[in-house]
Amino acid sequence: MLTGLPALGSGLGHRTELAEAIEAHADRIDWLEVITERYLFAPADERERLRELVRRFPIVPHGLELSIGSEREPDAAYVQALAALVADIDAPWFSDHLCFTRTDRVDVGLLVPLPRTREVARRLGRRARRVQEAVGRPFLLENITYYVDLATPLTEAQFVTEVLEHCECGLLLDLANLDINARNHGFDPLEFLDAIPVERVVQVHLAGGVDGDGDRLSLDSHGAAIPARVWDLLAELVSRTRVKATLVERDQNFPDDFGDLLAEIDRARTALRPRATGERAGRVTAQRAGDA
Template identity: 70%
Template sequence: MTTAPSGTAPAAATATAVPVSGLPYLGSGIGYRTEIKDAIDSPANRIDWLEVITEHYLFAPPDVRDVLHRLRRRFRIVPHGLELSIGAPREPSPRYVDALAQLVDEIDAPWFSDHLCFTRAAGVALGTLTPLPRTREIAREVGRRAQRVQAAVGRPLILENVTYYIDLLSPLSEAQFIAEVMEHCECGLLLDLTNLDINARNHGYSATEFLDTIPVERVVQVHLAGGTGGEDDRMDLDTHSEPVPPAVWGLLGELVGRAPVRATLLERDQNFPEDFGELQAELDRARLILDSGWDMRAGTRAEVR
């Protein structure tokens, strides 16, 4: 992967992204996975939108890209990346950013997302979502870099909180670090409520105080999933393999009471149930909670569709 020197803008056409407050309401969606593609294709199932893994399509041949074009006829699609590596000390690859801008434009995505972390160092792919040292200096640089990427792609970038299993001593808490990043960009947040729940339990902090600290008005989308662990003093793990747990549903209810969240996304990567009805029930529950938040406000969902 080619990298640009630190401090330079990605080589893509600069455009102005839509402000977070102007983004559309998408509803209750699911991550597109080949294991459930037949259920997703079925018009009998109630799915509002799809999230796809950016790197599966970024440099893909036309026949693979055609899958997106077919899905786009029925669903709004949002690309969710793993390799932007926004927290790396160098700017993201101009080739990557240019291809990302083309993909986002091709499917008319309302926004694109990636993780608040780094996945590459000294040109080496680390193969994991590595958390960042939580300092104000790093937060400022990450925020500014995210702003440059958002401008290059021309659509809103929303950044996701990640799970971490070792917490090094840092000047800022996780929530303070996220808030500081947001001070230096106009990007949105993808709040993974499962990651929040896991981190809060593994590292002994309050998920509610986390929500008190971050700018919840910048939360555009949430991720919902189920993990494993938590027994015999073991850490909880973010496996995307189980039903969404009660604590995460509770956090979703609390969040939508605070902010006009645009979309929920059910993440399941393994242990898919034989009956898609189990996932459909979670999709319907998420939609009901999401809509309840909008119903509490004077505005209607029609205003942001």
């Protein structure tokens, strides 16, 4: 189901605070990602505004509440509405997170990490496959940040790989999340890329967060410029596989000058041009030597 997907280029997450600037600079933005839940059960006027955006941009819905990792199956009404939304805007794919956001009794309101076991990975893979079949478009699963790393049989990279082995879904690789997890939990992000099937990466998220200091953890805030470490990871990734789309995420602390975000979009677009193998090997060697 991942064959033949369009190369969308370099996009931006649509937020109310950025709507006017996006309209004014539509020629600088290749595509938009919208939050699924904003439009899932939205009134007719909201859906019409979304259709107006579709006339100018390819649109991909990105979900927060599918809760693919819950004990119960995803809510049938949610999946049905999701399928209708995806069809309505002719989205090339849709995405959500490898996590759970609710239990049988409580909406947690957070992206909660899952126990990294083969049993859970198999269950998630089968469930993701059913969701993809119900919606009828490719489904991308996104890696999340986690601040407590419980003892589990699988590493994060092994867990992601195991999930993908049990479905035909793609991967939305959030490189900011990868960078934060690597720094908070002391692993090499390049070894993470070595361990996952990078050929399944369809889309990338790019964002800035809050850097940790001493005993303080680094935080995923989507509220800062994209750091050099994340740009380096993007360069490394596109040297290994062809990425269909990059997405700049900004949810708070919006810059006064929208040109700052346009510059990040332009930089991501440039990065999508794959580098030569020799250049990649030299950079990887240099980075790993510096980390030693």
